[in-house]
Amino acid sequence: MKNHYNLITIGSGPAGLAVLFYIKDSIPEQLRSKKFTTCILDKTKYPSGGLINDGKMNLTPYIGFDDFTDGRINLEEAWLNINYFDQIILRHGANPEVTGLDEQVIKYWKNKLEPYDLELIEETKQRHIGTDRSKALINSMRKELEESGIEFRLGEEVTQINKNKNGFELLVSKDGDNYTLTCNYLLIAPGRMGTQWFRHQLDQLNVDYKQLPVEVGVRVEMLYEDYPIAHEIRDPKIKMKNPTNGDRIKTFCTNPKGKIRLDMPEQAIYYKQHKLIMINGDGLRDENAQTSNTNFAILNKISLVDPEQDTEQYAIDLAIKTFRVGGWKPIVQRLEKFLDYRRSKLSDFTGRERVQPTIPIGAITPGDINIVYPARIVNNIKTILERLSKEMPNVIHPENLIYASEMKFQNIRVEVTNYLETNVKNLFVAGNGAGLSSGIVGAASNGILAAKGILEKL
Ligand SMILES: Cc1cc2nc3c(=O)[nH]c(=O)nc-3n(C[C@H](O)[C@H](O)[C@H](O)COP(=O)(O)OP(=O)(O)OC[C@H]3O[C@@H](n4cnc5c(N)ncnc54)[C@H](O)[C@@H]3O)c2cc1C
Structure with missing residues (x-):
């Protein structure tokens, strides 16, 4: 060579x-x-x-x-x-098929979400x-x-x-x-x-x-039937501005009938001897491989200005805390526990028939996201979920799952x-x-x- x-x-x-x-x-x-x-x-x-x-x-x-x-x-x-x-x-x-071209459908969902100050991005043309x-x-x-x-x-x-x-x-x-x-x-x-x-x-x-803002968040998982917007718009991107704190939050990377996954090992962050591998989601085209769940990310934009600080390091610090709580694995929590500030335990994952995690429980640890993420981020996540549930009530079904950490490290x-x-x-x-x-x-x-x-x- x-x-x-x-x-x-x-x-x-x-x-x-x-x-x-x-x-x-x-x-x-x-x-x-x-x-x-x-x-x-x-x-x-x-x-x-x-x-x-x-x-x-x-x-x-x-x-x-x-x-x-x-x-x-x-x-x-x-x-x-x-x-x-x-x-x-x-x-x-x-795949030659392109989705997201139906203007009537987009208008329908835009009108449905608007009363709750949720903005559906209209541009949804997508090849998967x-x-x-x-x-x-x-x-x-x-x-x-x-x-x-x-x-x-x-x-x-x-x-x-x-x-x-x-x-x-x-x-x-x-x-x-x-x-x-x-x-x-x-x-x-x-x-x-x-x-x-x-x-x-x-x-x-x-x-x-x-410096740029960094995005810190979680991924939620629920039954496919409980997130009907994604039946018609494969990857709906919904934005919200929290009226109390002005924060910008969005749903991102929706995977109808998809799976939760960990990022690739090469994408890990290293902390001492620990490899921190973030949560992500997979969309699958092969019908035999598809699941009965839908997952999507909820991301909070975080800027650190006046004084300007390293947003990536801020996110890494949060990731380290999350992984420490999870015994150096990502955390998963039942939504009812997340909403009630209670920890999920292994027993929450046995004997439940409705929503099963699409990632083996051994790869993640039942825990409490509230103990890791700042109240402001937790509040933003709860607010967007509650607003989505006004049109799609089962978005806050107690058995739904919430995973941390999902982060987008694009800070410069x-x-x-x-x-x-x-x-x-x-x-x-x-x-x-x-x-x-x-x-x-x-x-x-x-x-x-x-x-x-x-x-x-x-
Ligand atoms: C799980 C997951 C799902 C995603 N799904 C979607 C999606 O559905 N749609 C979408 O639009 N985007 C998606 N993204 C984001 C998308 O992958 C990125 O936007 C896109 O890949 C960015 O392209 P890039 O060329 O900038 O960098 P990358 O695709 O990240 O490629 C960078 C490459 O640089 C290499 N590299 C880095 N440093 C070095 C070095 N020092 N020496 C040698 N090589 C190096 C890395 O190994 C890597 O292969 C997803 C990302 C993930 C992690």
């Missing part, structure tokens, strides 16, 4: 993959003839980053799509980027890959890229980045070996879970960035040009870790823009 490339991309999530697809489509001959050399590097042994998960692709410029909402591109270009990435996903085997289908799709995407001359270097972790006269020098570690790679252009797309490492590199390289936003170049020449960033997107499609759009920026320089 080489040790010098024209372009190195760190991170094989949707942002990194989109960079390479766009480059492949733009300069196929240079890639084939090795006039332009490029590789994608990932510390995991399997490429894809967060694309391996549920894969609900929000096909809209209004959700998680900062290139448009920040004004880097206009609506027309936003749709071009969405369609470009969607075509890639489709030709690699994604499904956790059980994503591997085949990713294998096929990888094949296309490799056949065009792009190298995949997997299981290789970049530990340090230095700037040198001609570009960048990367210190890389693989299976205990350490070596150096160099490149003229560097794109870093490390995703959310790479943020601690990423931030350290940005500081070392004197890259400008700002890198200062970039419209083509995602940082204040360090030839250093580009993209995706969730850079605070420039918050979903698969938004991250992919970042990749397309960064690729254009790099191509312009050749």
Whole structure:
């Protein structure tokens, strides 16, 4: 394998993959003839980053799509980027069905929720890959890229980045070996879970960035029949502003007939010898694998300003507390106990027929979220659940389940040009870790823009 490339991309999530697809489509001959050399590097042994998960692709410029909402591109270009990435996903085997197009249904639910100050996001156009289908799709995407001359270097972790006269020098570690790679252009797309490492590199390289709010919350699980909005809108995103404290809370990542899952081990946070793996949810397309439950996240946005403080560290501190209470596992609680400030015990999970957890009880610990999360966050969670229950009463059925912690560690936003170049020449960033997107499609759009920026320089 080489040790010098024209372009190195760190991170094989949707942002990194989109960079390479766009480059492949733009300069196929240079890639084939090795006039332009490029590789994608990932510390995991399997490429894809967060694309391996549920894969609900929000096909809209209004959700998680900062290139448009920040004004880097206009609506027309936003749709071009969405369609470009969607075509890639489709030709690699994604489900052709698109949901969330029925305006009557959206209007119906919007009107139902409005009296309780719950705002349903109207943009719900979505393609769903499904956790059980994503591997085949990713294998096929990888094949296309490799056949065009792009190298995949997997299981290789970049530990340090230095700037040198001609570009960048990367210190890389693989299976205990350490070596150096160099490149003229560097794109870093490390995703959310790479943020601690990423931030350290940005500081070392004197890259400008700002603090962002972090999202801290829980995931709730109930019977599929008890959350009827998701029968008609697969992934409804509902926002609420708490009138008493002004906090912004939202439902996020709904998985009808899905499963609760833990994040991937590579996404864990380390505390001393403990690996803290957050709660998440899976949506499944295969009917045989589907469950009788629905789960969704409830997230609170937390900013720490005046004095400005590290929001990521705040969230990590909360996660450590939660995992300590759970014996270094996530916590699960019956909703009636959560609402009554009482701890759940193992006995709450035997002899109950109605709502069964879709994750083995051994992977989580019955406990009390109230003892960990601040009263303000608990109050926000209770308020949104109570409001949802006005239209869907069983949202607060006593047997429902509530899991902690679910957190979204996106706490910085890198200062970039419209083509995602940082204040360090030839250093580009993209995706969730850079605070420039918050979903698969938004991250992919970042990749397309960064690729254009790099191509312009050749
Ligand atoms: C369980 C789960 C379900 C999700 N479901 C959805 C969904 O349905 N719809 C949706 O839009 N979004 C979903 N997301 C979010 C989505 O995965 C992200 O928005 C998206 O993957 C972000 O893309 P990215 O390219 O910025 O980063 P990522 O996809 O996170 O990729 C970053 C990559 O960088 C690599 N990396 C980091 N640091 C280094 C380093 N030092 N050296 C080498 N490699 C490194 C990581 O290993 C990782 O593979 C989900 C996320 C999770 C965890």
